[in-house]
Amino acid sequence: MPHIKPKATPIFQTSVFTFDDLNELELYFEQPGQRYMYSRYANPNSDELANEVNQLEGGVGAIVTSSGMSAILAAILAVCKAGDHVLCAEEIYGGSSSLLTQELSRIGISVTYVPSAETYSFDALVQPTTKLFLAETMSNPLLLVFDIKRLAEETKKHNIKLVIDNTFATPILTKPLSLGADIVIHSVTKYLSGHSDVTAGVVICKSEEDLQRVQKVMLTYGLNLSPFESWLAARGLKTLRLRMKQHCSNAQTIAEFLQQHPKVEQVWYPGLEAHAQHALAEDQGCGMFGGMLSFRIKDNAEAVNRFMQGLEEIPFAPSLAGVSTSISYPLGTSHRALTAEQQQKIGITIGVIRLSVGIEEPEELLTDLERGLSKI
Ligand SMILES: Cc1ncc(COP(=O)(O)O)c(C=O)c1O
Structure with missing residues (x-):
């Protein structure tokens, strides 16, 4: 095989990777991140996309997912279990509120919507089981802008996580992690890929612990993004x-x-x-x-x-x-x-x-x- 050095990343359109022998299989477990095994766990194209977005958002790492919805699902399930409670801004993408109200409620995760007037003081709404507050940097469709620093002060006061959907703003305008958010999600379908030809999502974390949980949820629930979609999104992201x-x-x-x-x-x-x-x-x-x-x-x-x-x-x-x-x-x-x-x-x-x-x-x-x- 000639020595190939492509300038653009090739598409690793494979569901599985091969091993020479049992020794190499052991190295896969002993040296994490050095080899690939199965594309649902990790793939070079999804890793490239995750790394690029993570650099832009300034996190410890990112996990790409099959859609913006699966990114929101992964972020919530990484933090919440049955019996837990979520606070969510009233002005939120309809799909996010359907996920919370119609689906996660069925598995015992409850939600309270925070009216815009009470966004920076949810003393009266927080419960002992509350785990996170979900909001968007800018709301859809009336472009209400949330003050992420103030939200972070409030979530820290109550010892809950701040999860920000940064789809509308993008990290070019706003980097929520630097303003105090714990987890950022995107519908990569939108600006990050940018050409209306990809459905994808991403979760970026500030702590290693959250990152490990998001990764576990992504690969166990099978929320992974395909190599080709990852490649298209990484290509779009360059501009x-x-x-x-x-x-x-x-x-x-x-x-x-x-x-x-x-x-x-x-x-x-x-x-x-x-x-x-x-x-x-x-x-x-x-x-x-x-x-x-x-x-x-x-x-x-x-x-x-x-x-x-x-x-x-x-x-x-x-x-x-x-x-x-x-x-x-x-x-x-x-x-x-x-x-x-x-x-x-x-x-x-x-x-x-x-x-x-x-x-x-x-x-x-x-x-x-x-x-x-x-x-x-
Ligand atoms: C702000 C926001 N978040 C999340 C989503 C869900 O993303 P997707 O359609 O990629 O699942 C959307 C979709 O329109 C959105 O506008």
Whole structure:
């Protein structure tokens, strides 16, 4: 075999690795991390992705998983057992609340949702069995920004873990572990891979103990990520910093355009001075505000339809964070399962549209948005 030195990492598309003899098998156990055995336990491509994300987030190590949902599951099961209790921010991705309310409750892990007003003082909500608090750096879809340092003070006071879903912010804006979080998770499906062609997740830990637990849960429950998906995500990750700069700058331009548009009633974007947590977002995001924004046109389904049909370039796609811009409709997708009263309470009304701003030339996006708005 010639001496091969590829610049790009090859795809180790294999479910299992071979051993020469029993001596080599013993070395596998005696020298951890030096050899591979079975891809559900570890694979060079998933290790590469985990190491790269871990470096960005500044943890002791990371474990990649088959989706963002399995990353959240692994983080919770690493810390909680039957009989334990979890606190969760009320403004959270719908899948995370379904996991807690509908599934983990069935195996004896209970949840209490913390209303936004009580986020920094959950004295009244914490129980002797409470093990962790789960929140997102920026909430979906109305971009509420959480002060991670203050959250960490509160979780330390109660001796519980702080688990942060950093999907919307990415480590380019915010590194929650450096602000006091214990565990960070991502839907790698979004910005980290960035091209809308991968479903993946990652859990990054601050302590070796948590890392070992997450790894145990991942490989025992079979939550591992395939070599090819790992390879695609690691490839996408290489351009994360560049992409985020353009996502953020485009989103700022669009937010300012929408804010002054007569057909737009409200815009939610942390980069606007009018945003309630603008100063916090600026500080916590290193002066960057992310690529996600929401806005409200009049609360009329017909008007929303005319806007969507009027767009020629921007598709309606119920996901986010790809290189090309897309719109989503929280009332009909992520927040569909809520009661009308809950929807109203958190401000998800008929006219609210979420925009995942891509990395196109900003003028192209403004032209298309104007085209859609002119149809209302
Ligand atoms: C903030 C956030 N966390 C987690 C998830 C779940 O990720 P996945 O769809 O990769 O399982 C999503 C999905 O949209 C999300 O938006």
